[in-house]
Amino acid sequence: MQNIILNNGLSMPQLGFGVWKVPDDEATPAVKKALEVGYRSIDTAMIYGNEVGVGKAIADSGIPREELFITTKVWNSDHGYxxxxxxFDTSLEKLGLDYVDLYLIHWPAPKYDQYVETYKALEKLYKDGRVKAIGVCNFDTEHLERLLNECEVVPVVNQVECHPYLQQKELKHFCLEHNIIVEAYSPLMNGNDVLHDEVIKGIAGKHKKSAAQVILRWHLQSGVIVIPKSVTPSRMEENLNVFDFELSNEEMDKIAALDRNMRNNSLPSEMNRR
Incomplete structure (x- = not known):
């Protein structure tokens, strides 16, 4: 496993395990298996409805808490200080933990204009030592600029949809300038077109790897944190087996040329669902 040092000095595994759309009763065996095969970073959220299942898997794992990196998120309906x-108290209780490593705002929900005061609550949790780091999800540059201007603590990560067909190049550049790490959800585009792209398949054949492994490797070499999701044990292991090969500069350039601005999820400016 490779780790990335966040802007507050905290070390975070660069490849984690996501549990979006995993029902609570399925989250426990899925996370247990993920931890067994070597994942140490688990990404959940209040709105996923599986914090209890994730917490049970953590408790049953026997892995020392300090060896794990647990992320959860505050949902739009809970915005406000x-x-x-x-x-946060509710999420912590469901997870059965004394602290979380990373707490994120799930969406800016700009229609309600409460994400700044929401972030100030995250700052309090951080200063009180109840979270090791704070950040955001689905924030565009305009939302990040407001936080940087009106808040004290620079987000450690901005978790956004990112894959070869939606590379977020301008947003990545802004985040890099402000020492914010981009974290990719849906890094494999939810298993859609990108896994069948001929360029990626060609690169995969050369390295004797799967298309998914090539895409994850591309993310890693781009300095991005990735959280692929799979409840299939063989896929969990496959997604983790990406540290024994390297893409050439030419191969990285070929993948960079695939960007189509093709988005599966909502635009941050339009996602205001409570």
Whole structure:
């Protein structure tokens, strides 16, 4: 496993395990298996409805807490300073933990214009030592600029949809300038077209790897944190087996040329669902 040092000095595994759309009762065996095969970073969220299942897997694993990196998120309906603090307490109780390593705002929900005060609640949790680091998800440059101007703590990560067909180049550049790490969800485009791309398949054949492994390797070499999701044990292991090969500069350039601005999920400016 490779780790990335975040802007507050915290070390975070560069490849983690996501549990989006995994029901609570399935989250426990899925996370147990992920931990068994070597994952140490687990990404959940209040809205996923599986924090209890994730927490049970953590408790049953026997792995020392300090060896794990646990992320959860505050949902749009809990925006606001006091609401966020209450939501964090609820998430912590469901997870059965004393602290989380990373707490994120799930969406800026700009229609409600509460993400700044929500982030200030995250800052309190961070200063109180109840979270090791704080950050955001699905924030565009305009949302990040407001936080940088109105808040004290620079987000450690911005978790966004990112894959070869949606490379977020301008946003990545802005984040790099401000020492914010981009974390990719849907790094394999939810198993859609990108896995069948002829360029990627050609690179995969050369390295005797799968298309998914090539894409994950591309993310890693781009300095991005990735959280692929799979409940299939063989895929979990396959996704983790990406540290024994390297893409050439030419291969990285070929993948960089695939960008189509093809988005599977909502635009941050339009996602205001409570």
């Amino acid at each position: 006091d609401n966020t603090l209450k939501a």
